Structure formats: C-alpha cells, structure tokens
Amino acid sequence: MKTIKTIAAGARTSSAGAVFVAIFLAGCSALPSPPSRPVHYDFGPGAMAPVPADRRAPLPPLALADVEAPGLTEGSTAVLYRLAYADARQLRPYTQARWSQPPAQLVQQRLRDQLGQRRAVLTLESGAAQARAGGKLPTVLRVDLEEFSQVFTSAAESAGLVRLRATLAEPAQAGERLLGQRVFIVQRPAASADAAGGTRALAEATDQVAQELAQWLEQLGR
Numbered sequence: 001m002k003t004i005k006t007i008a009a010g011a012r013t014s015s016a017g018a019v020f021v022a023i024f025l026a027g028c029s030a031l032p033s034p035p036s037r038p039v040h041y042d043f044g045p046g047a048m049a050p051v052p053a054d055r056r057a058p059l060p061p062l063a064l065a066d067v068e069a070p071g072l073t074e075g076s077t078a079v080l081y082r083l084a085y086a087d088a089r090q091l092r093p094y095t096q097a098r099w100s101q102p103p104a105q106l107v108q109q110r111l112r113d114q115l116g117q118r119r120a121v122l123t124l125e126s127g128a129a130q131a132r133a134g135g136k137l138p139t140v141l142r143v144d145l146e147e148f149s150q151v152f153t154s155a156a157e158s159a160g161l162v163r164l165r166a167t168l169a170e171p172a173q174a175g176e177r178l179l180g181q182r183v184f185i186v187q188r189p190a191a192s193a194d195a196a197g198g199t200r201a202l203a204e205a206t207d208q209v210a211q212e213l214a215q216w217l218e219q220l221g222r
Contacts, residue, residue, distance in 0.1 A: 041199040042100040059119040061138040067108040069145040081150040097195035103148045114210035137171035150198030159187040160201030
C-alpha cells in the first residue's frame with residue numbers, strides 16, 4: 001500500500017510539473033518578441049583593387065567643403081522614399097532600414113573617391129594650412145545635396161533620385177570669386193520596390209553624379 005501511495009504521489013507531482021511547464025511556455029509565447037534591428041546600408045566597398053595609373057597630367061588640387069543637405073534632418077540616417085502617385089511632397093522613412101552614415105557623408109566620400117583619381121582632394125582646413133605654408137589657396141568646391149530619395153511612380157516601380165547643386169569658387173582677398181555653378185540630376189531605376197532596391201539605385205545614381213561632376217570640373221579647366 002505504501003508503494004502504491006508513493007507512486008500515486010509521484011504521478012500527481014509529475015502532472016503538476018507538466019501543468020507548470022505548459023503554463024510557463026504559454027506565458028513565454030504571450031510575451032512580445034524583441035523588435036528586429038534595422039538593416040544598415042552603404043554604397044558598397046568601393047574599389048577593391050588599385051586603380052590603374054592615369055597617364056594624363058594631374059589636375060590642380062581641389063578643396064572639397066563638407067557636403068550640405070539642407071532638406072534633410074541633420075545627422076539622420078533614415079532611408080527616405082516618396083510616393084509620387086499619392087503625394088510626392090511627403091518624405092517617408094523606411095522603418096527597418098538605415099544608412100550607415102548620414103547621406104551627405106556618404107555622398108561626400110564618393111565625390112572624394114572620384115575626384116581624387118586625378119588630383120589631390122583637400123578639406124577646407126588642409127587647404128588653408130597649405131596656403132599658410134606658402135602655397136596657393138586651392139579652388140573650392142561646395143556641394144548641396146538637394147534630393148536623395150527613392151521615388152515610387154507606382155507601387156511596383158521606383159527609382160533612386162539624386163539632385164545636387166555644385167558651386168565652384170576661387171579664393172580671393174575679398175572673399176571668393178564664382179567660377180561656375182551647376183545642378184546635377186540623376187535617376188537610376190530600382191531593381192526591387194523596397195529599401196534594398198532603393199539604396200542600390202541611390203548608390204548607382206551617386207556614382208553617376210560624381211562622374212558627371214568630375215567631367216564638368218575638367219571642362220572648366222579645374
């Protein structure tokens with residue numbers, strides 16, 4: 001009889017334990033799952049092998065000012081898009097996508113990479129230091145990033161749109177002398193209607209803008 005009672009007590013204990021585990025698991029499943037982390041994008045690794053030496057004569061040094069983005073929130077890394085078929089005036093952020101750096105910094109690095117293939121690209125501070133050391137102040141390039149977004153013309157079709165305003169000036173005793181100004185606008189189609197497609201299209205559009213900007217500077221003899 002004692003053995004039977006012991007077995008029965010053990011069975012009740014096991015049953016109670018099973019109920020407790022079931023309740024615990026049910027409680028865990030009811031808990032909210034942690035939010036997924038946003039995916040971070042950049043413009044890719046850039047050149048992965050040394051660029052062949054350009055046999056043409058090098059161009060004069062250029063001081064590249066920090067790229068300004070007056071239409072974007074300072075320091076924001078949001079990936080932005082517009083629904084042109086609904087309300088093109090509204091910029092919308094992807095909730096689960098971010099740039100690795102603010103877009104102005106990504107664009108500035110791409111411009112520096114492209115322009116630096118045939119010339120020394122300086123900051124304004126290093127250009128001023130060069131002048132103090134007895135050199136001539138380099139020509140200054142200022143860039144305003146006016147648009148940097150994925151624009152949807154329909155729910156399934158979109159393009160990366162980059163628009164920037166470039167101003168070239170020559171330092172003078174009375175300030176700066178304007179040498180030229182131009183607005184560059186490039187659109188590249190997105191392969192997919194999502195953040196992955198939009199960020200790739202924006203990277204490609206930025207590369208094209210950088211090439212067009214370099215050609216424009218050469219046309220100006222700078």
